[in-house]
Amino acid sequence: MDPSQLLKGVLDLAVLAVLRDADGYGYDVLRRLRAAGLEDVADASVYGTLRRLFAAGALTSYVQPSEEGPHRKYYGLNQTGLDLLAESTKTWNHFAGTMAGLLTKKEEAA
Amino acid sequence: MNSTLTGTIATYLAQVKAELADLPPGELEDVLDDVASHLTEVAAEFEQEPTEAQLRERLGTPRQYADELRTAAGYPTSPRPPAQDRDAAERSLRWAIIAGTVGPFFMLIGLFSGSSEPAGFFLLIGAGVLFGAALLGVRALGDRSPRIVLDTPRGAQGAEFVRGLIAQIPPNVRSELVSIGQPVWWVARGMLGGGGFFALFGAGAVAVVGAIAGAGVSVWIGRRSQQDRRWLWYVVPLNVVAILAVPAALAAGFVGTSNGLFSFSNYDSRSGIPPYTTGLALDGEPIQNLYPFDEQGRQVSVRLYTENGKPLNQPLNDCNATYGQGGPTVSNLFPQAVIESHDPGVAEPDPATETSRPEQCRDTTRAPFVPPPVPATPTHPTAGTTPAPSTTPTPVPSVTPSATPSSKPTTPGVTLTVTPTR
Numbered sequence: 001m002d003p004s005q006l007l008k009g010v011l012d013l014a015v016l017a018v019l020r021d022a023d024g025y026g027y028d029v030l031r032r033l034r035a036a037g038l039e040d041v042a043d044a045s046v047y048g049t050l051r052r053l054f055a056a057g058a059l060t061s062y063v064q065p066s067e068e069g070p071h072r073k074y075y076g077l078n079q080t081g082l083d084l085l086a087e088s089t090k091t092w093n094h095f096a097g098t099m100a101g102l103l104t105k106k107e108e109a110a
Numbered sequence: 111m112n113s114t115l116t117g118t119i120a121t122y123l124a125q126v127k128a129e130l131a132d133l134p135p136g137e138l139e140d141v142l143d144d145v146a147s148h149l150t151e152v153a154a155e156f157e158q159e160p161t162e163a164q165l166r167e168r169l170g171t172p173r174q175y176a177d178e179l180r181t182a183a184g185y186p187t188s189p190r191p192p193a194q195d196r197d198a199a200e201r202s203l204r205w206a207i208i209a210g211t212v213g214p215f216f217m218l219i220g221l222f223s224g225s226s227e228p229a230g231f232f233l234l235i236g237a238g239v240l241f242g243a244a245l246l247g248v249r250a251l252g253d254r255s256p257r258i259v260l261d262t263p264r265g266a267q268g269a270e271f272v273r274g275l276i277a278q279i280p281p282n283v284r285s286e287l288v289s290i291g292q293p294v295w296w297v298a299r300g301m302l303g304g305g306g307f308f309a310l311f312g313a314g315a316v317a318v319v320g321a322i323a324g325a326g327v328s329v330w331i332g333r334r335s336q337q338d339r340r341w342l343w344y345v346v347p348l349n350v351v352a353i354l355a356v357p358a359a360l361a362a363g364f365v366g367t368s369n370g371l372f373s374f375s376n377y378d379s380r381s382g383i384p385p386y387t388t389g390l391a392l393d394g395e396p397i398q399n400l401y402p403f404d405e406q407g408r409q410v411s412v413r414l415y416t417e418n419g420k421p422l423n424q425p426l427n428d429c430n431a432t433y434g435q436g437g438p439t440v441s442n443l444f445p446q447a448v449i450e451s452h453d454p455g456v457a458e459p460d461p462a463t464e465t466s467r468p469e470q471c472r473d474t475t476r477a478p479f480v481p482p483p484v485p486a487t488p489t490h491p492t493a494g495t496t497p498a499p500s501t502t503p504t505p506v507p508s509v510t511p512s513a514t515p516s517s518k519p520t521t522p523g524v525t526l527t528v529t530p531t532r
Contacts, residue, residue, distance in 0.1 A: 007361075008181075011182065014525045023297060025147070026144055026147065026148055026151075027147070027151035027152075041530045042170075043148060043152070043169055043177035043178075044145075044169070044170075044175045044176070044179040044182065045146075045179070045181065045182035046182070047141075047144050047145065047179060047182070047183075048178065048179040048180065048181065048183035048185075049149055049182045049183070049184045050144075050182075051140075051141060051144065051182075052182065052183045052184045052410075053294025055183075055184075070146075070147055070150065072147065073143070073144065073147070
């Protein structure tokens with residue numbers, strides 16, 4: 001199974017989870033996702049996800065100067081984002097539990 | 111923010127921008143800001159500026175990147191019907207192939223044809239085909255990136271083949287070739303193109319200026335094609351021509367063959383100033399002048415022609431030509447007049463006179479050597495010419511009364527034979 005296909009459905013949740021720990025700019029979010037083990041995440045889709053979550057009102061955004069280069073656009077969770085994260089987490093846990101149960105039953109039956 | 115980007119990063123950004131051109135203006139600017147900072151970060155992952163291939167390996171093609179961004183951001187999918195894209199790409203590719211084969215073909219005929227007139231004709235046809243087809247290719251492509259040509263089956267095949275060839279070169283040699291070879295190549299192709307073009311019109315000095323200008327233009331085009339890949343449409347076919355022509359020109363230069371464009375020796379002197387390497391030669395040594403003597407050893411003046419009736423013209427070095435006082439600069443009348451020198455042996459009315467001033471310049475057609483004795487020929491019974499010393503004992507007494515100076519003791523035989531023919 002292609003992990004990148006699975007990733008598409010849960011990228012929102014992954015990005016929200018990363019931002020719950022600390023605010024971050026695009027490349028930083030990307031790096032943290034990779035460090036967490038999501039190595040197959042596509043660069044552009046992280047940037048796209050951030051833009052969509054921001055447009056949906058789930059993220060705050062502010063610009064900070066950086067020592068190395070141009071200014072960086074930081075994103076952080078606002079209340080809407082926190083709510084969305086909580087809700088998505090519930091959905092995911094339910095889904096993951098269902099899948100786990102399904103797979104376990106099948107294994108037992110086999 | 112994105113205005114600070116340069117090189118491959120800027121190119122990649124421009125291509126992503128082209129893919130997202132349908133987004134509303136404000137949104138487009140914002141998202142491109144994000145892409146620009148992302149590309150800056152990605153570039154920092156590499157030790158030096160990443161090549162286009164490295165960027166594509168890292169991020170996918172600009173189209174893939176834009177599509178990922180589109181999907182994740184929830185933008186509407188690209189409004190362009192992909193079929194139309196493919197058609198444009200196919201058309202473009204077709205013109206590119208026509209440009210890349212027919213154009214250089216005519217140009218090669220031109221380069222290797224014998225003389226300058228057909229060479230110029232074929233070169234112009236070739237250049238015309240090349241630019242015509244390139245123009246149509248660019249128009250077929252419209253605003254799309256030329257890279258979409260690689261999405262077509264034939265385009266992909268060709269790219270695969272080229273990639274295979276490049277993969278044969280070791281990576282370190284490859285980067286050396288790009289960093290050192292590219293500027294050298296730009297200058298070489300420009301000098302050959304500019305120089306060759308102007309050499310068609312004759313003058314060597316113009317060709318040199320043309321070569322320098324060509325090098326400048328070539329470097330500019332090279333930089334330009336790095337920024338805007340659509341220039342590749344022009345650059346690739348021209349490079350094909352140059353790849354064939356540069357070694358040919360070098361070879362012709364070393365071997366010294368007299369083929370078409372690369373040699374001035376068949377240069378037609380009607381059209382202007384003679385170039386450096388024109389003229390006569392004997393066993394490789396240049397000949398400045400010819401001194402014809404007739405059978406009796408008298409110096410004569412003749413006009414010389416080749417077997418084709420072409421005048422055997424030679425640049426003049428007389429007073430008129432040297433001081434630019436008008437009159438012909440070439441002539442086939444030999445001996446040519448040359449400026450009289452100040453050899454001690456040559457009588458000079460005023461020894462202090464310098465020939466540095468035009469009005470004091472004098473021409474001479476006198477041979478700068480003593481003509482060798484005329485060989486005896488069986489058809490002419492001129493016994494008195496060569497065996498003169500043996501016959502002198504008898505005629506001398508009869509001639510001496512006419513006050514012949516002692517300085518001419520061996521010449522009476524000659525004078526005797528000459529007088530009757532006058």
